[in-house]
Amino acid sequence: MNPNLIALLIDAWRTFRREADLLLRIAGALVFLPAFAVQLLCDPLPALPTERDERAMQVWLDAVSAWGQGNAFWYVAADLLGMIGLAAVALMLLDRRGPSVRDALADVGRRLPRFILANLLVAIPVGLGLWVFILPGLYLQARLIAAIPALAAEPGLSAARAVRRSWGMTATHGWAILGAIVALFLLQWLIVSPLLPAETWLRTPGHENPFVIALVAALLAAASTVYNLALLLLGVVAYRRWASIGT
Numbered sequence: 574m575n576p577n578l579i580a581l582l583i584d585a586w587r588t589f590r591r592e593a594d595l596l597l598r599i600a601g602a603l604v605f606l607p608a609f610a611v612q613l614l615c616d617p618l619p620a621l622p623t624e625r626d627e628r629a630m631q632v633w634l635d636a637v638s639a640w641g642q643g644n645a646f647w648y649v650a651a652d653l654l655g656m657i658g659l660a661a662v663a664l665m666l667l668d669r670r671g672p673s674v675r676d677a678l679a680d681v682g683r684r685l686p687r688f689i690l691a692n693l694l695v696a697i698p699v700g701l702g703l704w705v706f707i708l709p710g711l712y713l714q715a716r717l718i719a720a721i722p723a724l725a726a727e728p729g730l731s732a733a734r735a736v737r738r739s740w741g742m743t744a745t746h747g748w749a750i751l752g753a754i755v756a757l758f759l760l761q762w763l764i765v766s767p768l769l770p771a772e773t774w775l776r777t778p779g780h781e782n783p784f785v786i787a788l789v790a791a792l793l794a795a796a797s798t799v800y801n802l803a804l805l806l807l808g809v810v811a812y813r814r815w816a817s818i819g820t
Contacts, residue, residue, distance in 0.1 A: 577749035585806040603658025605798040607651035612790035615644040659805050660688045663725035666809050690732035715750035716743045722812035742815040761800040
């Protein structure tokens with residue numbers, strides 16, 4: 574394994590252990606709970622059809638449209654709260670003034686449009702890369718992983734400049750970061766892959782069990798929370814190590 578990969582994972586783990594109480598309180602309230610509520614109370618996105626002919630895809634698109642009318646707002650709201658929570662975590666880890674949770678959330682609120690735009694500038698190319706083929710998406714994630722930490726640490730940055738800063742500072746170390754992300758992605762996949770079909774099965778008529786559905790929803794939300802928090806910590810570590818490169 575690349576020594577830089579190991580060092581990144583160790584640094585991220587040390588950061589988590591050092592700030593575990595703070596991280597778990599913020600991530601629990603603003604990342605896990607909204608994701609859990611959405612998993613538990615909203616309908617899941619309709620699955621892609623096994624047959625990809627024109628008629629099947631049109632039926633699927635109609636189903637997605639109907640799903641969006643009833644559920645999309647809650648998913649967007651949960652994602653927004655999660656983004657605010659992770660941005661506040663980045664700010665508290667990188668701001669030398671040592672802001673309180675309230676001050677960090679207020680600062681994120683004042684700069685919310687920039688954080689939203691930066692997240693979109695990262696999420697869109699990463700999502701397209703994951704859709705085309707998984708590795709390109711993960712590589713883009715590695716190159717853009719320090720955008721939110723850069724925006725949190727440098728109040729004067731615009732969203733576009735934060736993305737460019739991340740791209741510049743990860744140019745030399747992108748493959749090490751990619752290795753760390755792949756490790757986290759595979760770990761998440763091993764946890765989530767049996768849970769998704771189990772959730773689908775539990776929601777079919779005749780198999781409903783509210784307690785088990787809630788347990789599976791909690792595990793899915795917890796896996797998502799841990800993965801996103803781990804990505805943020807990798808971004809914080811990358812920013813601390815290589816911020817001067819991206820200037």
